[in-house]
Amino acid sequence: MxxxxxxxxxxxxxxxxxxxxxxxxxxxxxxxxxxxxxxxxxxxxxxxxxxxxxxxxxxxxxxxxxxxxxxxxxxxxxxxxxxxxxxxxxxxxxxxxxxxxxxxxxxxxxxxxxxxxxxxxxxxxxxxxxxxxxxxxxxVTGAVVPEKLRERQVMPVGVKARVRSQPFLEPKLEKLTPPATHYSQLRDWEVIDPILKAFETGAGGGAASMELPDPPRFDRVAPAGRALMPHQAQLVEAVRYGHREFLLADEPGLGKTAQSILAASVADAYPLLCVVPNVVKTNWAQEVARWTPGRRATVISGDGENVDAFADVFIINYEILDRHVGWLQRLGLRGMVVDEAHFIKNPTSQRSRLVTQLANTLRGQIPGDRPLLMALTGTPLINSVEDFKSIWHFLGWIEEIPGQVGEYRPSQQLLDRLDATGLVPSDPGFMAAARREVIDLGIVRRRKVDVAKSLPSKRIVDMPIELDSDEGSSIRRAEAALVERLLARYARILQASDLPPHTIDLKRLQMVAHHEVQESKASSAGDSIFAMLHRIGVAKSELAAQYTAQLAHSVGKVVYFAKHVEALDRAEAAFAAEGIRTVSIRGEQSQLARDRAVKAFQTDPEVKVVVCSLLAAGVGINLQVASDVVLAELSWTAAEQTQAIDRVHRIGQETPVTAWRIIASQTIDAHVADLIDSKQGLAARALDGSDEDLVHSDDLQVDALVGLMLDALRGR
Known part of the structure; x- marks a missing residue:
C-alpha cells in the first residue's frame, strides 16, 4: 500500500x-x-x-x-x-x-x-x-514467511523491479460472489475419513477419473510441428471450459508435463510456478520451450543469482523452496504446478507447508479469480489413502482445521457438492456418492493400456539433467580444456594452410577429431573422450537412479541400464537408500545367478528394479514384465541402445514401452544422443528400406568431437 x-x-x-x-x-x-x-x-x-x-x-x-x-x-x-x-x-x-x-x-x-x-x-x-x-x-493474502525461515530468504536481482512493474492485480469483479450462508446438514459430521475409506475400498466402482470433454477436431493449442495425443487434448479442453484444479495422476510416459504447460497457456496462468524434483528441472525448461515457444522459462537454482525475474514460468526444486518462498509470494503468480506431488504427502513437513502456503496465496491475491493449480503424480498413494490429504489441501478441496496440523475439514466447495447429494455418512450410498464428487473436482487418471491406441508401441524420451555438483563442475572444466586443446591443434593446421583463423573447415575438423580418437584409444588420460564419457556416466548415475525410483513408485517394475561398473554400484546404493528392492545382471555373473535375477524380477512383486549392464544384459533375456526402461548411460552404437530397449519391447508385451534416456545437458553427452538418433536413420535406410537421408559420419566418436568444436567456434 x-x-x-x-x-x-x-x-x-x-x-x-x-x-x-x-x-x-x-x-x-x-x-x-x-x-x-x-x-x-x-x-x-x-x-x-x-x-x-x-x-x-x-x-x-x-x-x-x-x-x-x-x-x-x-x-x-x-x-x-x-x-x-x-x-x-x-x-x-x-x-x-x-x-x-x-x-x-x-x-x-x-x-x-x-x-x-x-x-x-x-x-x-x-x-x-x-x-x-x-x-x-x-x-498478498497470507504472504508470511515462517519465523525460522526469515533469515534464509533471498531476493534475486531483478525481482523487486518485476514486482514494482505490476503493482496492481485487477480483481475479477464480475466473478465475485457473496460467501455461502446456507445451512449444511453435514456440519456436525466427520466426512473426511469416510471419503478416504471410499477411495480405499473403491466404493461405487469405476475408474477414479473425472469425465473430460471430447478432444477438439482441430488442435489449435500445440505449436507448429507438434501435436497433442487425444488424452492430452481432453485435459486441455477441460481447462478451456473453465476447470482450474487437477490431480493429474496419469502413468509416466503419458505427457503430464506437456498437459500442464499447455493448460497454463490456455488459462493464461502466468506467471506460472513449477515446483519439481531437482532431477527434472532442466527437462521442464526444455518442455516449456518446446510446447509454448513464445513463453520464457527460468530455472531457480541456489540463491537465484541467474533468475530471469521477467520470465513467464519459474521452475524451482523442493529442496530450495524455503529460501525463495518470500519473494515468490509477492510475484503475482496466477498458476502453480507441483510435479511428483506425492513429495508433499507428509502434512507436517516443511516442503508440504510451504507448497500449501503458496497455493493459499494464489487463491487469495486476486478477488474473483481462480488460479490454475495442478498436482502431477503417477503415484498419488505411496503408503495409504492418507497420502491424498496433503494433495487435496494444496488443491483447496479440503482445509486445515485452525490449530490442528494435519487435521482437515471439507472446503466450502466440497461441502456444497456433498450437501447436493442429500446424503450423510450414515446413509448407505454416501461413500460412493462422496467419492464421485471428489473425483469430479478434478482427479484425472489414465494408464498406458487405457490409451494404447493413441500411443506408439515404443517411444524414446530424453530426460535432460544438470550436473550441478562439484563433480559436474569438474567434468565441465575438463571438457572445456579438451575443446581448447583440440581448437589449438586446429588453429595450427589453419595457420600451416594459410587460412584465416576463424575458418570453419569440416574436413580439417574431422582430421583433428580422428587424430584425438586414435590417441584416446591408446591412452587413459583423464581428458580423453572415452574418459570424459566415463566420468559423465558415473556422475549422472545417481540422478538417473532417483528418476528410476520415481518411476518404480508410479508404475511398478523398471529396467535400469548403465555401462560402467561404478555407475551400476552407485545406482544400487541409491536404490537401497530409497528402500527399493533390486536385482542385478552383470557380466561377471554365472548363468545360474543371471537366471535367478531374471526370474525374481519377473515373478517377485517386491523386486521393483533390475539393474543391468548395458553390455551383459543387452541380449538374450526377456524382461517384458516391465514397460519402462531407463538408459542411464549411452552406448556408442544405436544398435546397443535398441537391443537394450528390446529386452522389454518384445513378443508378449501388451503395453506401450517408454525408454527414458538420461542426458547430461551442456556436455558431450547431448552430442552423443543426437548422433545415436541420426545413426538410427542410417540403420532404417540400410535395413528397413526407409527413405530417410543418409547421415555422413565416419564414426560416432569423431562426430561427437566435431560437434563440440563447432559449438565453440560458432560461439566465439
Whole structure:
C-alpha cells in the first residue's frame, strides 16, 4: 500500500483545522454515504465498490497520520478519530447488508488502477496539493514467511523491479460472489475419513477419473510441428471450459508435463510456478520451450543469482523452496504446478507447508479469480489413502482445521457438492456418492493400456539433467580444456594452410577429431573422450537412479541400464537408500545367478528394479514384465541402445514401452544422443528400406568431437 507518513509523500497540505469541513475526512464521509445509498437501493456498481475500497484504504492512512502528526492538538486528534470511528460503523453496517463488500475492507486486498486514480482524486479534493505516485509492493493474502525461515530468504536481482512493474492485480469483479450462508446438514459430521475409506475400498466402482470433454477436431493449442495425443487434448479442453484444479495422476510416459504447460497457456496462468524434483528441472525448461515457444522459462537454482525475474514460468526444486518462498509470494503468480506431488504427502513437513502456503496465496491475491493449480503424480498413494490429504489441501478441496496440523475439514466447495447429494455418512450410498464428487473436482487418471491406441508401441524420451555438483563442475572444466586443446591443434593446421583463423573447415575438423580418437584409444588420460564419457556416466548415475525410483513408485517394475561398473554400484546404493528392492545382471555373473535375477524380477512383486549392464544384459533375456526402461548411460552404437530397449519391447508385451534416456545437458553427452538418433536413420535406410537421408559420419566418436568444436567456434 502507501506509506503511513503523509507529509513527505503528499507534499504541501493546506492549513486547516482538524474539525472543519475541509480535509480528507469530509470526502470520505461523502463517499461512504453514496455507497450506503447504493446498497439500500440494491444496486452497487463497480464504481461504488471501488469507492468503498478506497475509503477503507484512506481511513487506515488517516488514522496512521493522526497518531504521528505533532502539528495538531490532542483535542483535534481525538475529534478526528471519533469522526473516523463513526464512518467505520457506517461501513460495517453497509458491508453487512451486501456481504460481497466485506473483502474490500481488508488491508491485503489488491487494488486496481481505477482505485489508485480515485484515491488521488479524493486526496486532492481533501486539500492535498500533490500526491507522489510511488508504486507500492503487491499486497498478498497470507504472504508470511515462517519465523525460522526469515533469515534464509533471498531476493534475486531483478525481482523487486518485476514486482514494482505490476503493482496492481485487477480483481475479477464480475466473478465475485457473496460467501455461502446456507445451512449444511453435514456440519456436525466427520466426512473426511469416510471419503478416504471410499477411495480405499473403491466404493461405487469405476475408474477414479473425472469425465473430460471430447478432444477438439482441430488442435489449435500445440505449436507448429507438434501435436497433442487425444488424452492430452481432453485435459486441455477441460481447462478451456473453465476447470482450474487437477490431480493429474496419469502413468509416466503419458505427457503430464506437456498437459500442464499447455493448460497454463490456455488459462493464461502466468506467471506460472513449477515446483519439481531437482532431477527434472532442466527437462521442464526444455518442455516449456518446446510446447509454448513464445513463453520464457527460468530455472531457480541456489540463491537465484541467474533468475530471469521477467520470465513467464519459474521452475524451482523442493529442496530450495524455503529460501525463495518470500519473494515468490509477492510475484503475482496466477498458476502453480507441483510435479511428483506425492513429495508433499507428509502434512507436517516443511516442503508440504510451504507448497500449501503458496497455493493459499494464489487463491487469495486476486478477488474473483481462480488460479490454475495442478498436482502431477503417477503415484498419488505411496503408503495409504492418507497420502491424498496433503494433495487435496494444496488443491483447496479440503482445509486445515485452525490449530490442528494435519487435521482437515471439507472446503466450502466440497461441502456444497456433498450437501447436493442429500446424503450423510450414515446413509448407505454416501461413500460412493462422496467419492464421485471428489473425483469430479478434478482427479484425472489414465494408464498406458487405457490409451494404447493413441500411443506408439515404443517411444524414446530424453530426460535432460544438470550436473550441478562439484563433480559436474569438474567434468565441465575438463571438457572445456579438451575443446581448447583440440581448437589449438586446429588453429595450427589453419595457420600451416594459410587460412584465416576463424575458418570453419569440416574436413580439417574431422582430421583433428580422428587424430584425438586414435590417441584416446591408446591412452587413459583423464581428458580423453572415452574418459570424459566415463566420468559423465558415473556422475549422472545417481540422478538417473532417483528418476528410476520415481518411476518404480508410479508404475511398478523398471529396467535400469548403465555401462560402467561404478555407475551400476552407485545406482544400487541409491536404490537401497530409497528402500527399493533390486536385482542385478552383470557380466561377471554365472548363468545360474543371471537366471535367478531374471526370474525374481519377473515373478517377485517386491523386486521393483533390475539393474543391468548395458553390455551383459543387452541380449538374450526377456524382461517384458516391465514397460519402462531407463538408459542411464549411452552406448556408442544405436544398435546397443535398441537391443537394450528390446529386452522389454518384445513378443508378449501388451503395453506401450517408454525408454527414458538420461542426458547430461551442456556436455558431450547431448552430442552423443543426437548422433545415436541420426545413426538410427542410417540403420532404417540400410535395413528397413526407409527413405530417410543418409547421415555422413565416419564414426560416432569423431562426430561427437566435431560437434563440440563447432559449438565453440560458432560461439566465439
Amino acid at each position: 502507501v506509506s503511513n507518513s503523509r507529509r513527505g509523500q503528499y507534499g504541501a497540505r493546506r492549513k486547516r483545522a482538524a474539525t472543519d469541513n475541509t480535509g480528507v475526512i469530509p470526502q470520505l464521509a461523502k463517499a461512504v454515504r453514496e455507497v450506503e445509498a447504493a446498497v439500500m437501493r440494491g444496486h452497487v456498481s463497480a464504481t461504488n465498490r471501488t469507492k468503498f475500497q478506497v475509503v477503507a484504504l484512506l481511513m487506515r492512512e488517516e488514522r496512521a497520520r493522526l497518531k504521528t502528526d505533532d502539528t495538531i492538538s490532542d483535542a483535534e486528534r481525538n475529534d478526528a478519530m471519533k469522526r473516523l470511528d463513526g464512518l467505520a460503523a457506517i461501513m460495517a453496517k453497509t458491508a453487512a447488508r451486501d456481504t460481497s463488500l466485506i473483502r474490500l475492507l481488508q488491508a491485503e486486498t489488491a487494488t486496481t488502477p481505477q482505485a489508485r486514480a480515485m484515491r488521488k482524486q479524493m486526496l486532492f479534493a481533501g486539500g492535498i496539493d500533490m500526491v507522489v505516485d510511488d508504486a507500492p509492493d503487491v499486497p
